[in-house]
Amino acid sequence: MTAPDYDQRIEHWKTALHQNGYRVTQPRLQVIRILAESEIPLTPQEIYQLSLGLDSPPGIASVYRTLEMLDDLGLIQQIHQPSGCHAICPAVEGHKHLLICTSCGQMRVVEGNEAVSEYIRMIEEQTGYQVEEHLLQLFGICQNCS
Amino acid sequence: MTAPDYDQRIEHWKTALHQNGYRVTQPRLQVIRILAESEIPLTPQEIYQLSLGLDSPPGIASVYRTLEMLDDLGLIQQIHQPSGCHAICPAVEGHKHLLICTSCGQMRVVEGNEAVSEYIRMIEEQTGYQVEEHLLQLFGICQNCS
DNA sequence: CTCTTTGCAAAAGTTTTGCACGCTC
DNA sequence: GAGCGTGCAAAACTTTTGCAAAGAG
Numbered sequence A, B: 001m002t003a004p005d006y007d008q009r010i011e012h013w014k015t016a017l018h019q020n021g022y023r024v025t026q027p028r029l030q031v032i033r034i035l036a037e038s039e040i041p042l043t044p045q046e047i048y049q050l051s052l053g054l055d056s057p058p059g060i061a062s063v064y065r066t067l068e069m070l071d072d073l074g075l076i077q078q079i080h081q082p083s084g085c086h087a088i089c090p091a092v093e094g095h096k097h098l099l100i101c102t103s104c105g106q107m108r109v110v111e112g113n114e115a116v117s118e119y120i121r122m123i124e125e126q127t128g129y130q131v132e133e134h135l136l137q138l139f140g141i142c143q144n145c146s
Numbered sequence C: 001c002t003c004t005t006t007g008c009a010a011a012a013g014t015t016t017t018g019c020a021c022g023c024t025c
Numbered sequence D: 001g002a003g004c005g006t007g008c009a010a011a012a013c014t015t016t017t018g019c020a021a022a023g024a025g
Helices: A003-019 A026-037 A044-051 A060-072 A114-127 B003-019 B026-037 B044-051 B060-072 B114-127
Strands: A076-080 A085-090 A096-101 A107-111 A130-141 B076-080 B085-090 B096-101 B107-111 B130-141
Touching (some): A003 A026, A026 A044, A026 A085, A060 A076, A114 B130, B026 B044, B026 B085, B076 B130
Parallel strands (some): A096 A130
Antiparallel strands (some): A076 A085, B096 B107
Protein backbone atom coordinates (compact mmCIF):
# COMPACT_ATOMS: atom_id res chain seq x y z
CA MET A 1 0.00 0.00 0.00
CA THR A 2 1.42 3.33 -1.07
CA ALA A 3 1.19 6.77 0.53
CA PRO A 4 -1.76 8.02 -1.57
CA ASP A 5 -3.72 4.96 -0.45
CA TYR A 6 -3.15 5.89 3.18
CA ASP A 7 -4.30 9.43 2.49
CA GLN A 8 -7.34 8.20 0.68
CA ARG A 9 -8.25 5.97 3.59
CA ILE A 10 -7.76 8.80 6.05
CA GLU A 11 -10.02 11.05 3.96
CA HIS A 12 -12.60 8.28 3.82
CA TRP A 13 -12.53 7.93 7.58
CA LYS A 14 -12.80 11.68 8.13
CA THR A 15 -15.83 11.76 5.85
CA ALA A 16 -17.40 8.89 7.75
CA LEU A 17 -16.92 10.81 11.01
CA HIS A 18 -18.57 13.92 9.58
CA GLN A 19 -21.45 12.00 8.11
CA ASN A 20 -22.16 10.36 11.42
CA GLY A 21 -22.10 13.55 13.42
CA TYR A 22 -18.72 12.97 15.04
CA ARG A 23 -16.28 15.85 15.26
CA VAL A 24 -12.90 15.51 13.64
CA THR A 25 -10.53 16.29 16.48
CA GLN A 26 -6.79 16.17 16.90
CA PRO A 27 -6.73 13.08 19.16
CA ARG A 28 -9.00 11.19 16.77
CA LEU A 29 -6.88 12.15 13.78
CA GLN A 30 -3.75 10.99 15.54
CA VAL A 31 -5.21 7.56 16.25
CA ILE A 32 -6.62 7.33 12.73
CA ARG A 33 -3.27 8.15 11.15
CA ILE A 34 -1.41 5.60 13.22
CA LEU A 35 -3.93 2.90 12.34
CA ALA A 36 -4.31 3.76 8.69
CA GLU A 37 -0.59 3.81 8.08
CA SER A 38 0.44 0.74 10.05
CA GLU A 39 1.54 -2.33 8.16
CA ILE A 40 0.96 -4.52 11.19
CA PRO A 41 -2.02 -4.95 13.51
CA LEU A 42 -1.70 -2.90 16.69
CA THR A 43 -3.15 -3.24 20.18
CA PRO A 44 -4.76 -0.23 21.88
CA GLN A 45 -1.70 0.03 24.11
CA GLU A 46 0.63 -0.08 21.13
CA ILE A 47 -1.34 2.69 19.45
CA TYR A 48 -1.04 4.73 22.62
CA GLN A 49 2.70 4.09 22.85
CA LEU A 50 3.18 5.12 19.23
CA SER A 51 1.17 8.29 19.81
CA LEU A 52 3.54 9.33 22.59
CA GLY A 53 6.05 10.25 19.91
CA LEU A 54 3.72 12.94 18.57
CA ASP A 55 3.23 16.53 19.68
CA SER A 56 0.50 16.71 22.35
CA PRO A 57 -0.41 13.02 22.19
CA PRO A 58 -3.93 11.87 23.05
CA GLY A 59 -4.67 10.45 26.49
CA ILE A 60 -5.10 6.70 26.76
CA ALA A 61 -8.84 7.22 27.38
CA SER A 62 -9.20 9.01 24.05
CA VAL A 63 -7.41 6.18 22.30
CA TYR A 64 -9.95 3.70 23.67
CA ARG A 65 -12.86 6.01 22.96
CA THR A 66 -11.68 6.58 19.40
CA LEU A 67 -11.27 2.86 18.80
CA GLU A 68 -14.78 2.25 20.06
CA MET A 69 -16.11 4.87 17.66
CA LEU A 70 -14.18 3.47 14.70
CA ASP A 71 -15.48 0.03 15.57
CA ASP A 72 -19.08 1.26 15.68
CA LEU A 73 -18.56 2.77 12.25
CA GLY A 74 -17.16 -0.54 10.99
CA LEU A 75 -13.88 1.10 9.98
CA ILE A 76 -11.65 -1.20 11.96
CA GLN A 77 -11.59 -4.87 12.79
CA GLN A 78 -9.88 -6.93 15.42
CA ILE A 79 -7.27 -9.50 14.60
CA HIS A 80 -7.47 -12.75 16.49
CA GLN A 81 -4.28 -14.73 16.63
CA PRO A 82 -4.21 -18.27 17.96
CA SER A 83 -2.14 -16.94 20.82
CA GLY A 84 -2.96 -13.40 21.82
CA CYS A 85 -5.47 -11.22 20.16
CA HIS A 86 -7.24 -7.88 20.12
CA ALA A 87 -4.78 -6.32 17.76
CA ILE A 88 -6.57 -3.88 15.49
CA CYS A 89 -6.35 -2.95 11.83
CA PRO A 90 -8.42 -1.14 9.22
CA ALA A 91 -11.46 -3.15 8.17
CA VAL A 92 -11.37 -5.11 4.96
CA GLU A 93 -14.47 -4.89 2.83
CA GLY A 94 -16.30 -7.63 1.01
CA HIS A 95 -15.19 -11.23 0.97
CA LYS A 96 -11.54 -10.86 1.86
CA HIS A 97 -9.28 -12.42 4.42
CA LEU A 98 -6.17 -11.49 6.32
CA LEU A 99 -2.85 -13.19 5.93
CA ILE A 100 -0.49 -12.38 8.76
CA CYS A 101 3.20 -13.16 9.05
CA THR A 102 3.89 -14.74 12.43
CA SER A 103 7.46 -13.52 12.27
CA CYS A 104 7.27 -9.83 11.37
CA GLY A 105 3.55 -9.23 11.81
CA GLN A 106 3.03 -7.84 8.36
CA MET A 107 -0.51 -8.23 7.09
CA ARG A 108 -1.77 -8.76 3.66
CA VAL A 109 -5.33 -8.82 2.42
CA VAL A 110 -6.29 -11.72 0.17
CA GLU A 111 -9.42 -12.34 -1.84
CA GLY A 112 -11.92 -14.84 -0.57
CA ASN A 113 -13.14 -17.30 -3.11
CA GLU A 114 -16.18 -19.19 -4.18
CA ALA A 115 -14.86 -22.47 -2.78
CA VAL A 116 -15.00 -21.03 0.73
CA SER A 117 -18.53 -19.68 0.21
CA GLU A 118 -19.55 -23.02 -1.18
CA TYR A 119 -18.15 -24.74 1.87
CA ILE A 120 -20.12 -22.46 4.16
CA ARG A 121 -23.35 -23.11 2.27
CA MET A 122 -22.70 -26.82 2.65
CA ILE A 123 -22.24 -26.45 6.40
CA GLU A 124 -25.50 -24.50 6.61
CA GLU A 125 -27.33 -27.31 4.92
CA GLN A 126 -25.70 -29.99 7.05
CA THR A 127 -26.30 -28.29 10.37
CA GLY A 128 -29.39 -26.14 9.98
CA TYR A 129 -27.38 -23.17 11.22
CA GLN A 130 -27.83 -19.89 9.45
CA VAL A 131 -24.25 -18.70 9.08
CA GLU A 132 -24.06 -14.93 9.17
CA GLU A 133 -20.40 -14.28 9.55
CA HIS A 134 -17.16 -16.10 9.14
CA LEU A 135 -13.70 -15.44 10.38
CA LEU A 136 -10.90 -16.79 8.25
CA GLN A 137 -7.38 -15.70 8.98
CA LEU A 138 -4.23 -17.28 7.67
CA PHE A 139 -0.97 -17.30 9.59
CA GLY A 140 2.41 -18.09 8.13
CA ILE A 141 5.81 -16.81 7.13
CA CYS A 142 6.12 -14.12 4.49
CA GLN A 143 8.75 -14.20 1.76
CA ASN A 144 10.98 -11.67 3.54
CA CYS A 145 11.07 -13.73 6.71
CA SER A 146 11.62 -17.18 5.20
CA MET B 1 -21.88 -34.89 22.77
CA THR B 2 -23.01 -37.45 25.30
CA ALA B 3 -21.83 -38.17 28.84
CA PRO B 4 -19.47 -41.03 27.93
CA ASP B 5 -17.75 -38.70 25.49
CA TYR B 6 -17.11 -36.20 28.26
CA ASP B 7 -15.70 -38.95 30.45
CA GLN B 8 -13.50 -40.17 27.66
CA ARG B 9 -12.16 -36.70 27.10
CA ILE B 10 -11.49 -36.25 30.80
CA GLU B 11 -9.60 -39.55 30.90
CA HIS B 12 -7.62 -38.48 27.86
CA TRP B 13 -6.67 -35.22 29.53
CA LYS B 14 -5.67 -36.95 32.77
CA THR B 15 -3.44 -39.29 30.80
CA ALA B 16 -1.87 -36.34 29.01
CA LEU B 17 -1.10 -34.73 32.37
CA HIS B 18 0.54 -37.90 33.69
CA GLN B 19 2.54 -38.41 30.54
CA ASN B 20 3.91 -34.91 30.71
CA GLY B 21 4.92 -35.08 34.34
CA TYR B 22 2.07 -32.96 35.67
CA ARG B 23 0.26 -34.05 38.82
CA VAL B 24 -3.46 -34.69 38.70
CA THR B 25 -4.78 -32.46 41.45
CA GLN B 26 -8.22 -31.49 42.64
CA PRO B 27 -8.12 -27.90 41.30
CA ARG B 28 -6.92 -29.11 37.90
CA LEU B 29 -9.63 -31.74 37.74
CA GLN B 30 -12.28 -29.19 38.59
CA VAL B 31 -11.22 -26.91 35.76
CA ILE B 32 -10.92 -29.84 33.38
CA ARG B 33 -14.41 -31.07 34.17
CA ILE B 34 -15.97 -27.68 33.69
CA LEU B 35 -14.26 -27.24 30.34
CA ALA B 36 -14.79 -30.73 29.05
CA GLU B 37 -18.48 -30.69 29.84
CA SER B 38 -19.37 -27.21 28.65
CA GLU B 39 -21.42 -26.82 25.51
CA ILE B 40 -20.35 -23.23 25.13
CA PRO B 41 -16.94 -21.53 25.15
CA LEU B 42 -16.02 -20.06 28.51
CA THR B 43 -13.71 -17.27 29.64
CA PRO B 44 -11.27 -17.86 32.50
CA GLN B 45 -13.49 -15.73 34.71
CA GLU B 46 -16.56 -17.73 33.74
CA ILE B 47 -14.74 -20.95 34.57
CA TYR B 48 -13.83 -19.49 37.93
CA GLN B 49 -17.40 -18.40 38.58
CA LEU B 50 -18.71 -21.84 37.71
CA SER B 51 -16.17 -23.48 39.99
CA LEU B 52 -17.47 -21.46 42.93
CA GLY B 53 -20.48 -23.77 43.02
CA LEU B 54 -18.22 -26.74 43.83
CA ASP B 55 -16.90 -27.94 47.18
CA SER B 56 -13.54 -26.28 47.93
CA PRO B 57 -13.29 -24.47 44.61
CA PRO B 58 -9.88 -23.63 43.12
CA GLY B 59 -8.43 -20.16 43.53
CA ILE B 60 -8.51 -17.88 40.52
CA ALA B 61 -4.72 -18.21 40.19
CA SER B 62 -5.03 -21.98 39.83
CA VAL B 63 -7.64 -21.53 37.14
CA TYR B 64 -5.24 -19.39 35.12
CA ARG B 65 -2.32 -21.72 35.81
CA THR B 66 -4.35 -24.75 34.77
CA LEU B 67 -5.47 -23.07 31.56
CA GLU B 68 -1.89 -22.22 30.73
CA MET B 69 -0.90 -25.83 31.25
CA LEU B 70 -3.77 -27.16 29.13
CA ASP B 71 -2.83 -24.69 26.42
CA ASP B 72 0.80 -25.84 26.47
CA LEU B 73 -0.42 -29.39 26.06
CA GLY B 74 -2.61 -28.34 23.14
CA LEU B 75 -5.74 -29.60 24.87
CA ILE B 76 -7.67 -26.36 24.66
CA GLN B 77 -8.04 -23.58 22.14
CA GLN B 78 -9.22 -20.03 22.29
CA ILE B 79 -12.35 -18.85 20.54
CA HIS B 80 -12.13 -15.52 18.83
CA GLN B 81 -15.40 -13.82 18.19
CA PRO B 82 -15.64 -10.71 16.03
CA SER B 83 -16.60 -8.86 19.16
CA GLY B 84 -15.03 -10.18 22.30
CA CYS B 85 -12.75 -13.11 22.51
CA HIS B 86 -10.56 -15.28 24.69
CA ALA B 87 -13.31 -17.71 25.43
CA ILE B 88 -11.90 -21.20 25.75
CA CYS B 89 -12.99 -24.66 24.68
CA PRO B 90 -11.48 -28.12 24.22
CA ALA B 91 -9.20 -28.26 21.20
CA VAL B 92 -10.50 -29.75 17.99
CA GLU B 93 -8.13 -32.06 16.19
CA GLY B 94 -7.34 -32.28 12.53
CA HIS B 95 -8.94 -30.11 9.92
CA LYS B 96 -12.09 -29.06 11.71
CA HIS B 97 -13.74 -25.75 12.40
CA LEU B 98 -16.02 -24.28 15.01
CA LEU B 99 -19.54 -23.14 14.35
CA ILE B 100 -20.86 -20.94 17.12
CA CYS B 101 -24.40 -19.72 17.67
CA THR B 102 -24.37 -15.98 18.31
CA SER B 103 -27.62 -16.28 20.22
CA CYS B 104 -27.11 -19.11 22.71
CA GLY B 105 -23.36 -19.64 22.39
CA GLN B 106 -23.62 -23.32 21.60
CA MET B 107 -20.68 -24.66 19.63
CA ARG B 108 -20.53 -27.31 17.07
CA VAL B 109 -17.51 -28.82 15.39
CA VAL B 110 -17.67 -29.14 11.62
CA GLU B 111 -15.34 -30.90 9.21
CA GLY B 112 -12.98 -28.83 7.12
CA ASN B 113 -12.91 -29.68 3.47
CA GLU B 114 -10.61 -29.94 0.56
CA ALA B 115 -11.94 -26.77 -1.05
CA VAL B 116 -10.64 -24.75 1.89
CA SER B 117 -7.23 -26.46 1.76
CA GLU B 118 -7.13 -25.85 -1.95
CA TYR B 119 -7.88 -22.20 -1.41
CA ILE B 120 -5.04 -21.92 1.08
CA ARG B 121 -2.59 -23.55 -1.31
CA MET B 122 -3.65 -21.06 -3.95
CA ILE B 123 -2.99 -18.16 -1.59
CA GLU B 124 0.44 -19.58 -0.80
CA GLU B 125 1.31 -19.64 -4.48
CA GLN B 126 -0.03 -16.17 -5.10
CA THR B 127 1.70 -14.51 -2.18
CA GLY B 128 4.83 -16.49 -1.47
CA TYR B 129 3.70 -16.87 2.12
CA GLN B 130 4.13 -20.23 3.75
CA VAL B 131 0.81 -20.66 5.53
CA GLU B 132 1.23 -22.70 8.68
CA GLU B 133 -2.05 -22.22 10.43
CA HIS B 134 -5.52 -21.02 9.66
CA LEU B 135 -8.34 -19.87 11.78
CA LEU B 136 -11.80 -20.42 10.37
CA GLN B 137 -14.78 -19.91 12.61
CA LEU B 138 -18.37 -19.61 11.54
CA PHE B 139 -20.94 -17.56 13.41
CA GLY B 140 -24.66 -17.79 12.97
CA ILE B 141 -27.95 -18.83 14.43
CA CYS B 142 -28.60 -22.44 15.34
CA GLN B 143 -31.85 -24.22 14.61
CA ASN B 144 -33.10 -23.89 18.19
CA CYS B 145 -32.63 -20.13 18.18
CA SER B 146 -34.09 -19.33 14.78
C1' DC C 1 -21.88 30.16 21.54
C1' DT C 2 -23.26 25.37 22.08
C1' DC C 3 -22.39 21.03 23.06
C1' DT C 4 -19.15 17.33 21.96
C1' DT C 5 -14.83 15.66 23.26
C1' DT C 6 -10.75 15.81 26.03
C1' DG C 7 -7.32 14.87 29.77
C1' DC C 8 -6.82 13.56 34.21
C1' DA C 9 -7.32 10.63 37.92
C1' DA C 10 -9.85 7.30 40.16
C1' DA C 11 -12.14 2.95 39.84
C1' DA C 12 -13.10 -1.44 38.06
C1' DG C 13 -11.64 -5.54 36.14
C1' DT C 14 -8.27 -9.03 34.62
C1' DT C 15 -4.06 -11.49 34.83
C1' DT C 16 0.43 -12.49 37.00
C1' DT C 17 3.58 -13.33 40.76
C1' DG C 18 5.88 -14.46 45.42
C1' DC C 19 5.74 -17.27 49.18
C1' DA C 20 4.68 -20.38 52.96
C1' DC C 21 1.88 -24.39 53.42
C1' DG C 22 -0.34 -28.75 51.70
C1' DC C 23 -0.90 -32.67 48.95
C1' DT C 24 0.49 -35.97 45.08
C1' DC C 25 3.32 -39.49 43.86
C1' DG D 1 9.57 -37.69 52.28
C1' DA D 2 10.62 -34.78 48.16
C1' DG D 3 9.10 -31.35 45.58
C1' DC D 4 5.26 -29.88 42.70
C1' DG D 5 1.12 -27.26 43.11
C1' DT D 6 -2.01 -24.49 45.99
C1' DG D 7 -4.32 -20.46 48.11
C1' DC D 8 -3.78 -15.97 49.44
C1' DA D 9 -2.69 -11.37 48.83
C1' DA D 10 -0.17 -8.04 46.52
C1' DA D 11 1.26 -6.21 42.21
C1' DA D 12 1.00 -5.27 37.44
C1' DC D 13 -1.76 -4.29 33.62
C1' DT D 14 -5.67 -3.07 30.92
C1' DT D 15 -9.93 -0.87 30.30
C1' DT D 16 -13.76 2.14 31.84
C1' DT D 17 -15.83 6.13 33.97
C1' DG D 18 -16.86 10.90 36.11
C1' DC D 19 -16.08 15.52 35.71
C1' DA D 20 -14.35 20.12 34.90
C1' DA D 21 -12.12 22.42 31.15
C1' DA D 22 -10.99 22.89 26.12
C1' DG D 23 -12.07 23.21 21.44
C1' DA D 24 -14.84 21.94 16.96
C1' DG D 25 -18.48 23.49 14.20
